[in-house]
Amino acid sequence: MRVDNVSDSSQISGMQSTAPNRYLHDAAAxxxxxxxxxxxxxxxxxxxxxxxxxxxWRSALLDRLAPRAGELIVDAGCGTGxxxxxxxxxxxxxxxxxxxxxxxxxxxxxxxxxxxxVTADLQQGYLRDTAGLLAGRVAAxxxxxxxxxxxxxxxxxAGFAAMYDALTPGGTLLIADYGLQxxxxxxxxxxxxQIVDGFTDTQPNADGVLPELxxxxxxxxxxxxxxxxxxxxxxxxxxxxxPAKAPRLAQxx
Numbered sequence: 001m002r003v004d005n006v007s008d009s010s011q012i013s014g015m016q017s018t019a020p021n022r023y024l025h026d027a028a029a030x031x032x033x034x035x036x037x038x039x040x041x042x043x044x045x046x047x048x049x050x051x052x053x054x055x056x057w058r059s060a061l062l063d064r065l066a067p068r069a070g071e072l073i074v075d076a077g078c079g080t081g082x083x084x085x086x087x088x089x090x091x092x093x094x095x096x097x098x099x100x101x102x103x104x105x106x107x108x109x110x111x112x113x114x115x116x117x118v119t120a121d122l123q124q125g126y127l128r129d130t131a132g133l134l135a136g137r138v139a140a141x142x143x144x145x146x147x148x149x150x151x152x153x154x155x156x157x158a159g160f161a162a163m164y165d166a167l168t169p170g171g172t173l174l175i176a177d178y179g180l181q182x183x184x185x186x187x188x189x190x191x192x193x194q195i196v197d198g199f200t201d202t203q204p205n206a207d208g209v210l211p212e213l214x215x216x217x218x219x220x221x222x223x224x225x226x227x228x229x230x231x232x233x234x235x236x237x238x239x240x241x242x243p244a245k246a247p248r249l250a251q252x253x
Contacts, residue, residue, distance in 0.1 A: 001223075001224050001225060001226065001227060002060075002225065002226045002227070003226075003227045003229075004056060004057075004060075004226065004227065004228045004229065053228055053230045053231075053235070054082075054145075056228055057176050057226065057228045057235050057237060058082065058083055058086065058145070058176070060225075060226045060228075060237055061083070061143060061145065061174060061176045061237055062083070062086050062087060062090060064174050064225060064226075064237060064239060065087065065141055065143055065172075065174055067087045067090050067091035067094045067141070068091050068093075068094060069091055069092070069093025069094055070093055070094070070095075071091070071094050071095065071140040071141060072094075072095045072097070072137065072138070072139045072140055073087060073094050073095065073096055073097070073139060073140060073141045073142070073143070074096075074097045074098075074099065074130060074134070074139045074141075074142045074143070074166065075087070075096070075097070075098045075099070075142075075143050075144070075145075076099055076127055076130050076142060076143070076144040076147065076159070076163065077099070077100055077127065077144050077145065077146070077147030078098030078099060078100050078106075078109055078122070079100060079105055079109065079145070079146075080105055080108045080109050080112055081098060081108070081109030081110070081112045081113050081120070081122075082112070083143060083145060084096055084098045084109065084113060084118065084120045085112060085113060085116045085118050087143075088113070088116070088118030088119065088120065089116070089118065095121075096118070096119070096120035096121070097120065097121045097122075097123065097133070097134070097139075098120050098121070098122045098123070099122070099123045099124070099125045099129070099130065099133055100122075100124065100125075101124060101125060101126050103124055106122050106124060109122055110122055126155070126159075127144070127147065127148075127151065127155060127156075127158065127159030127162060127163070128155065128158035128159055128161070128162045129162065130142065130159070130162040130163050130165075130166045131162045131163075131165035131166040132162070134166050138166065138167060138168040138171070139166050139167055139168065139171060140167075140168055140171050140172070141167075141171060141172045141173075141174065142163050142166060142167060142171070142172075142173050142174070143173075143174045143175075143176075144159075144163075144173075144174070144175050144176070144177070145175075145176040145177065146176065146177055146178070146235075147159075147177065148175065148177045148205065148210060149177050149178045149193065149197065149201065149202050149205040150197050150201060150202075151201055152200070152201050153201075153204055153209075156204070156209070156210070156213055157213055157216070157217070160213050160214055160216075160217035160219070161217050163217075164217045164218050164219060164242055167242040168242070169242055169243065169244045169245065170241065170242065170243075170244050171241070171242045172239065172240070172241055172242075173214070173219060173238075173239070173240045173241070173242070174237065174238070174239055175210065175214075175236075175237070175238040175239075175240075176235060176236070176237050176238075177205065177210065177235065177236065177238075178190060178193060178202070178205050178206065178232075178233050178234070178235055178236070179205060179208060179210055179211075179224065179227075179234065179235070179236030179238065180205075180206065180207065180208030180234075180236070181206040181233050181234060182234065186229070186233050186234045187206065187233070189230070189231060189232055189233045190202070190206055190232060190233030190234075192232050193232050193233060194206075206233075210236075210238060211224065211238060211240075214238065214240045218242070218243070219240035219241060219242060219243075220240070220241050220242075220243045221239075221240065221241045222238065222239070222240040223238065223239050223240070224236050224237070224238055225237050225238070225239050
């Protein structure tokens with residue numbers, strides 16, 4: 001795992017997940033809401049940039065994604081479309097789909113994409129809608145940034161299940177989000193996110209549950225590839241693969 005912007009990376013990278021076992025056996029729940037973007041959408045991008053060092057981890061996420069012409073790539077929870085623009089510029093021949101539950105932010109994403117000259121299909125939907133929105137098609141790669149910490153444990157589980165179903169066998173899932181907060185300092189910084197987004201939804205992320213939920217959904221080769229220390233806690237990049245033949249381990253109602 002590559003650790004960015006810390007003086008003693010051995011202390012951080014050596015610590016393991018402390019995700020309580022209860023997170024791995026909760027029953028699925030009905031669809032929940034989502035945490036909307038700032039009321040003033042013009043502040044969304046600069047605030048995210050200031051508080052989460054998004055330019056650093058987005059660059060690493062794009063490198064891990066390695067988009068190629070001809071690939072169908074989904075950015076789930078695409079927000080204002082920043083990552084879609086970067087992916088489109090990296091691989092102009094890729095087919096891009098962005099999805100988000102917030103219609104206001106999708107409108108802003110559409111404007112940003114048009115200004116950049118990047119083409120993407122924008123659709124309204126939750127994480128659990130990922131496979132359904134593809135209408136029988138399968139994606140080569142799926143990315144998702146700063147979404148899973150905002151949704152309930154049931155929605156996290158439903159999101160990973162839908163992403164598994166949306167990927168072609170051998171396809172890649174890449175998540176950039178607040179993950180395991182390994183030190184007291186990181187946990188203290190992450191409190192700001194928890195105050196804004198709520199403790200119930202964010203605490204599983206801080207306890208390191210995301211890799212376990214990915215494996216529960218059937219993904220293999222789950223790996224934390226990068227870690228970035230920010231003003232609001234550590235942001236991790238996780239990579240996982242849908243196996244070529246094996247069925248998903250856990251089924252949702």
